[in-house]
Amino acid sequence: MIRLENISKVIGHRSILRKVDLYIQQGEWLGIIGQNGAGKTTLLKIIAQLSRSTGGRILYREQPLDDGSVLKKEIGVVLEASFLYSHLTVIENLEFYGKLYDVDHLRERIMEVLELLGLEHARKQIFCTLSKGMKQRVSIARAILHQPRILLLDEPFDGLDEDTLMSVKRLFTDLHKKRTTILMVSHALEDIWELCGRVAVLHEGEIIHEYVTALEPLDAIRRKYCRVTAGG
Numbered sequence: 001m002i003r004l005e006n007i008s009k010v011i012g013h014r015s016i017l018r019k020v021d022l023y024i025q026q027g028e029w030l031g032i033i034g035q036n037g038a039g040k041t042t043l044l045k046i047i048a049q050l051s052r053s054t055g056g057r058i059l060y061r062e063q064p065l066d067d068g069s070v071l072k073k074e075i076g077v078v079l080e081a082s083f084l085y086s087h088l089t090v091i092e093n094l095e096f097y098g099k100l101y102d103v104d105h106l107r108e109r110i111m112e113v114l115e116l117l118g119l120e121h122a123r124k125q126i127f128c129t130l131s132k133g134m135k136q137r138v139s140i141a142r143a144i145l146h147q148p149r150i151l152l153l154d155e156p157f158d159g160l161d162e163d164t165l166m167s168v169k170r171l172f173t174d175l176h177k178k179r180t181t182i183l184m185v186s187h188a189l190e191d192i193w194e195l196c197g198r199v200a201v202l203h204e205g206e207i208i209h210e211y212v213t214a215l216e217p218l219d220a221i222r223r224k225y226c227r228v229t230a231g232g
């Protein structure tokens with residue numbers, strides 16, 4: 001569905017990503033792991049067309065992406081900088097985004113995602129006054145509002161309490177069952193192993209391993225992963 005060919009990113013004199021090749025199949029749930037600074041967020045931003053690569057290309061359904069508009073509409077993104085306006089309420093933020101994406105029956109859809117994320121009671125609260133976990137819920141609500149075919153998730157469970165974590169995992173699992181393609185960056189290997197079918201390890205801007213989670217026990221990977229990222 002999405003093919004990355006030789007994707008590179010150089011900032012100043014630093015190579016952040018080095019010739020990354022990656023294929024993401026339709027309906028797949030792919031995890032990306034790696035140490036701090038490995039380039040995971042940079043890679044996600046390039047796929048989301050929020051940042052430009054300095055080399056290589058992205059193919060979507062085997063067609064090169066020249067301007068990202070086709071893909072942009074099909075993608076929902078959860079990133080730390082969550083594209084939400086601090087001084088708008090939760091519902092105003094969702095209305096703004098929903099109009100931008102021409103969401104049908106916007107009012108009903110907003111009520112649906114508010115309920116899915118347990119945000120009904122906070123809907124009139126100003127975004128910047130929310131707790132970290134509540135902000136993360138709004139960020140997820142925004143990402144799924146237009147029912148994207150692809151979800152790009154950067155540490156999506158950050159800040160969520162145990163109950164919300166379970167319900168958000170269920171929500172993503174349901175979307176995945178409905179053939180949503182998911183690319184998820186996380187430091188929580190347990191979550192990655194529980195949810196993702198395949199995992200790519202990014203190290204200093206390069207994909208150095210790919211694993212099928214069903215075939216590799218997490219403990220073995222934890223040992224290997226630590227060795228690999230420690231350079232051994």
Ligand SMILES: Nc1ncnc2c1ncn2[C@@H]1O[C@H](COP(=O)(O)OP(=O)(O)OP(=O)(O)O)[C@@H](O)[C@H]1O
Nearest residue numbers: 011014016034035036037038039040041042043187
């Ligand atoms: N705009 C920028 N200018 C300069 N350097 C940048 C910029 N954006 C990212 N970097 C650098 O690129 C490298 C990769 O950053 P990135 O955020 O992609 O890493 P990451 O794997 O997501 O890390 P973490 O696990 O800490 O979130 C880091 O060394 C970072 O400092």
